Amino acid sequence: MRVHEDGPDDKEREAEEAEASPDLMPLSPPPTAAVAGQRLVVGYALTKKKVKSFLQPKLLSLARKKSIHFVSIDETRPLSEQGPFDIILHKLTDKEWQQVLEVVLEHQSKNFDSIKQRDYREEHPEVTVLDPPNAIQHLHNRQSMLQEVADLNLSNVYGEVCTPRQLVIMKDPLSIPSAVAKAGLTLPLVAKPLVVDGTSKSHELSLAYVETSLSMLDPPLVLQEFVNHGGILFKVYVVGETIRVVRRFSLPDVNIYDLENNDGIFRFPRVSCATNNAEDAEVDPSIAELPPKPLLEKLGRELRRRLGLRLFNFDMIREHGRKDRYYVIDINYFPGYGKMPGYEHIFIDFLLSLVQNKYKRRLSGS
Numbered sequence: 001m002r003v004h005e006d007g008p009d010d011k012e013r014e015a016e017e018a019e020a021s022p023d024l025m026p027l028s029p030p031p032t033a034a035v036a037g038q039r040l041v042v043g044y045a046l047t048k049k050k051v052k053s054f055l056q057p058k059l060l061s062l063a064r065k066k067s068i069h070f071v072s073i074d075e076t077r078p079l080s081e082q083g084p085f086d087i088i089l090h091k092l093t094d095k096e097w098q099q100v101l102e103v104v105l106e107h108q109s110k111n112f113d114s115i116k117q118r119d120y121r122e123e124h125p126e127v128t129v130l131d132p133p134n135a136i137q138h139l140h141n142r143q144s145m146l147q148e149v150a151d152l153n154l155s156n157v158y159g160e161v162c163t164p165r166q167l168v169i170m171k172d173p174l175s176i177p178s179a180v181a182k183a184g185l186t187l188p189l190v191a192k193p194l195v196v197d198g199t200s201k202s203h204e205l206s207l208a209y210v211e212t213s214l215s216m217l218d219p220p221l222v223l224q225e226f227v228n229h230g231g232i233l234f235k236v237y238v239v240g241e242t243i244r245v246v247r248r249f250s251l252p253d254v255n256i257y258d259l260e261n262n263d264g265i266f267r268f269p270r271v272s273c274a275t276n277n278a279e280d281a282e283v284d285p286s287i288a289e290l291p292p293k294p295l296l297e298k299l300g301r302e303l304r305r306r307l308g309l310r311l312f313n314f315d316m317i318r319e320h321g322r323k324d325r326y327y328v329i330d331i332n333y334f335p336g337y338g339k340m341p342g343y344e345h346i347f348i349d350f351l352l353s354l355v356q357n358k359y360k361r362r363l364s365g366s
């Protein structure tokens with residue numbers, strides 16, 4: 001896993017592009033679809049918002065140069081009548097679409113035990129589905145999404161990675177104060193809707209300062225201990241084996257004064273949005289310092305393997321005053337890559353590496 005902290009030098013990348021053009025072929029060409037002797041067709045099933053933020057002109061132009069074609073999938077028509085696709089990129093939550101993909105994956109995992117399946121495989125040779133619907137589903141629940149981080153128990157010379165202590169409340173808001181006391185959670189608590197389903201409502205969070213205010217919350221939700229972190233969070237993007245980290249503004253620390261002077265619930269909409277980039281802001285260096293590369297590499301690699309996902313990001317905070325204690329508080333499938341510096345090159349290289357690996361496997365007969 002490679003961590004990039006700085007954006008790529010565009011001029012340098014353009015020079016590389018020029019080098020890869022047919023008139024001036026370098027001796028060791030970078031991975032291209034041509035290596036596998038085919039053009040690469042990437043079908044996508046994404047929301048309009050995602051198409052706009054992800055399929056930006058620079059990505060499309062770079063893709064064209066590498067013989068990669070992005071084709072919109074019509075989810076209302078059978079997949080077998082479209083494509084064929086080499087890769088399917090998707091982030092749709094409806095059941096019908098998930099079933100379509102499950103059928104594709106099921107056919108791929110089975111032996112050729114019927115003519116129908118063989119025909120299907122011949123029509124759809126080795127389509128790579130990014131990523132399996134059941135693995136994505138795991139991130140739609142704020143309790144299950146952090147389980148792998150907790151199980152990982154990552155602690156080494158570079159630091160310790162934990163999850164905040166949390167409690168799930170399914171119903172009955174009146175029972176929350178006693179449930180919190182019983183679980184021994186310390187206030188303030190962040191209340192997050194249990195299910196993340198792509199709606200803005202699932203990003204409406206609240207901060208509860210005192211126990212009595214807890215019964216004003218609206219289950220089902222996750223109650224998570226608030227961790228002071230100096231108001232900066234680290235967004236760690238994963239694209240296959242590559243990871244990149246950026247800083248974002250976050251919620252400010254809560255102090256004793258806040259705790260004594262707030263008796264209600266403080267509700268806030270989505271915090272982590274495009275407008276709160278903290279890369280250029282003047283921040284205390286001890287707060288702004290990025291987490292150590294080897295720690296991010298280990299965490300990214302382990303999460304990728306354990307979650308069975310190749311396209312995701314996670315939000316990480318460092319406990320204020322503790323140089324080496326980190327908390328993962330959120331994991332998102334196919335996030336806003338358009339906000340990740342240099343995502344175009346990273347993404348195209350990733351798509352090409354998928355084909356190259358497939359090609360190598362085909363050559364070795366495995």
Ligand SMILES: O=P(O)(O)O[C@@H]1[C@@H](OP(=O)(O)O)[C@H](OP(=O)(O)O)[C@H](O)[C@H](OP(=O)(O)O)[C@H]1OP(=O)(O)O
Pocket residue numbers: 047049050053091196197198199203235270272273274313315330332333334335336337339
């Ligand atoms: O809209 P964007 O580009 O800000 O991306 C959202 C993500 O923002 P980020 O890239 O982490 O800053 C956003 O991340 P956060 O949850 O805000 O940390 C989610 O991934 C969101 O998807 P969903 O609503 O949970 O399905 C993402 O929304 P979709 O684009 O997938 O609808």
Ligand SMILES: Nc1ncnc2c1ncn2[C@@H]1O[C@H](COP(=O)(O)OP(=O)(O)O)[C@@H](O)[C@H]1O
Pocket residue numbers: 164190192196202203204205224225226227228229233249250251270271272315317329330
């Ligand atoms: N346990 C926590 N401690 C401190 N701040 C938190 C905690 N959980 C969330 N936050 C703040 O709330 C924001 C949104 O929470 P998050 O879990 O990332 O939800 P979303 O999926 O809506 O982004 C975070 O980016 C961070 O600023």
Ligand SMILES: [Mg+2]
Pocket residue numbers: 272315330
């Ligand atoms: Mg988040």
Ligand SMILES: [Mg+2]
Pocket residue numbers: 196330331332
């Ligand atoms: Mg999220």
